[in-house]
Amino acid sequence: MERQNSEALHSEARVHLVGGVNSPVRAFKSVHGNPVYFQEASGAIVIDVDGNEYVDFVQSWGPLVHGHSHPEIIANIAEAMAKGTSFGAPHEGEIELAKMVKERFPHIDMVRFTSSGTEAAMSAVRLARGVTGRDHIVKFDGCYHGHIDSLLVNSGSGLATFGIASSPGIPDDTISTTLVAPLDDIDALRYLFSEYSGKIAAVLIEPLPANNGLLIQRNEFLRKVKDLCEEDGALLVFDEVISGFRFRSGGYSEVCGVVPDITALGKIIGGGLPVGAYGAREEVMRQLSPLGPVYQAGTLSGNPLAMMAGKSTLALLDEEAYDLLDSLGSMLEKLLVPILEANGNPFRLVRIESLFWFSPGDDEPPRRADQIPGTAGKKYADLHKGMLDRGYMLAPSAYEIGFLSTAHTEEHIRGMAAALEDVLPEIGE
Numbered sequence: 001m002e003r004q005n006s007e008a009l010h011s012e013a014r015v016h017l018v019g020g021v022n023s024p025v026r027a028f029k030s031v032h033g034n035p036v037y038f039q040e041a042s043g044a045i046v047i048d049v050d051g052n053e054y055v056d057f058v059q060s061w062g063p064l065v066h067g068h069s070h071p072e073i074i075a076n077i078a079e080a081m082a083k084g085t086s087f088g089a090p091h092e093g094e095i096e097l098a099k100m101v102k103e104r105f106p107h108i109d110m111v112r113f114t115s116s117g118t119e120a121a122m123s124a125v126r127l128a129r130g131v132t133g134r135d136h137i138v139k140f141d142g143c144y145h146g147h148i149d150s151l152l153v154n155s156g157s158g159l160a161t162f163g164i165a166s167s168p169g170i171p172d173d174t175i176s177t178t179l180v181a182p183l184d185d186i187d188a189l190r191y192l193f194s195e196y197s198g199k200i201a202a203v204l205i206e207p208l209p210a211n212n213g214l215l216i217q218r219n220e221f222l223r224k225v226k227d228l229c230e231e232d233g234a235l236l237v238f239d240e241v242i243s244g245f246r247f248r249s250g251g252y253s254e255v256c257g258v259v260p261d262i263t264a265l266g267k268i269i270g271g272g273l274p275v276g277a278y279g280a281r282e283e284v285m286r287q288l289s290p291l292g293p294v295y296q297a298g299t300l301s302g303n304p305l306a307m308m309a310g311k312s313t314l315a316l317l318d319e320e321a322y323d324l325l326d327s328l329g330s331m332l333e334k335l336l337v338p339i340l341e342a343n344g345n346p347f348r349l350v351r352i353e354s355l356f357w358f359s360p361g362d363d364e365p366p367r368r369a370d371q372i373p374g375t376a377g378k379k380y381a382d383l384h385k386g387m388l389d390r391g392y393m394l395a396p397s398a399y400e401i402g403f404l405s406t407a408h409t410e411e412h413i414r415g416m417a418a419a420l421e422d423v424l425p426e427i428g429e
C-alpha cells in the first residue's frame, strides 16, 4: 500500500505543527510509523490522501458511535449551521440535549456543557473541591482524565508519597494535593482515606478504564470505592467520557450499579463535534455559578452545532442500535479469539460491548496498569502495521482501545478477522 501523499503532507506538517499533529498519539510514534492523512470518511470507512481505503476501528477515538458523516447527523448539523454557528446566548438545543442526558443518567438532575472532556473533568474536580471545602483528590494509576495539571500525575514510590508529574510544566504545588492509587486495590484506597481523613474532596475514576488498555474493574471494587467516599464525606466522580452512552442503560454507572456524585461526559455526547458535560444531583450543581460560588464558563459552551450533533447522535442510539453494537461485539470476539489462540495468544482480546483492546501477553487480562507487560509496544507496532497495510485502521498505540460503531457490518468484522489471521504469524517477539 503506497502512502506517498501522506508522507509528503507529514513532512510539510512537521514544519508548521509540533510533530505534525495537534494531539500526540496521532503522530504514530508508538507504532514506529508515519501518520495517515485522511481525505474523507463515511460510515466505517476512511479514505486517505493516496486514495487508500481503511475500515476504521478508531472512529475519532470514541465519539463516532454511528460512524463517520452519518447522513442524518450531517443534515441536522447543516440545518443548525444555517441558523448561526455560535450564539453566546441560551437556546433550546441546550435544554433538549440536557434532557436526553438526564434520561440516560438518572442520578443527574442538572447538566453543564463544556467544549471538551478535559474541561468537563477539570470542572468536576473544581466543583467537588468547592462543595466539600477540601483540597486533596485521589486518582487511579492507569486512568486518564484529559490534560489537566493536577491529574497528569503518576504514582510515586509509595502510596503515602505524592505522585510525580507525568509532564514538565506542572508545579509541585499543583500536584501536592493529588494522591494516586492503584486500580483494583481497595486496601490502598482505604489507606489513603485513613492518612488523609477529612481532607479528600473527590475520588476520580474511569469506572471502565479505557485509556490505558481496557482495564475492566470488578463491581465489588467500585462499590467499595463508593462506600469509602461516603464514609469520609468525599465525592465520587465518574469520568464516563469514553464509557458514557456505550451501554444500553446509558452509563457504566448503571452497569456496575454504583451511583457517583458527579459524572463527566464527552466524546459520544458531541457526536463528533467538540463537547463535554458534567452533571450531578441538584444540591451539588447548585453550587456552580451563576447559582453558586464555584466559577466555570465557556465562550463556545452549549454551541448550537455541537448540541445538534449530540442530540442527533443520542436520538439514533435506540434499542436497535445497541442490539447491533452488541451483535457486532460478540461476533468480533467469536471470530478473533480462536485466531489469537491458534497463534499462541500474542494478545488477549478484551471486549465489553462495542469497545475492545488487544491486551499484550497471554495472561489473564489485567485490571491494573502495572499488570500490563512492558513489552506491549513492539508486538503491537507489528500488528498495527500489518493490519493497516491490509486496510484495517487500529489505534496507533498499544494502550489505546478499538471502537465499533453502528456503521460497521459483519463483513467488516469478517474481513478484519481474516487480516488478523494473515498478520499474526509475521509478528515478532
Ligand SMILES: *Cc1c(COP(=O)(O)O)cnc(C)c1O
Pocket (backbone or CB within 6 Å): 115, 116, 117, 118, 119, 121, 144, 145, 146, 147, 206, 211, 239, 240, 241, 242, 266, 267, 276
Ligand atoms: C478522552 C477522554 C478525556 C478527555 O477528553 P477530551 O475531549 O480529549 O479533552 C477525559 N477522560 C476520559 C475518560 C477520556 O476518555
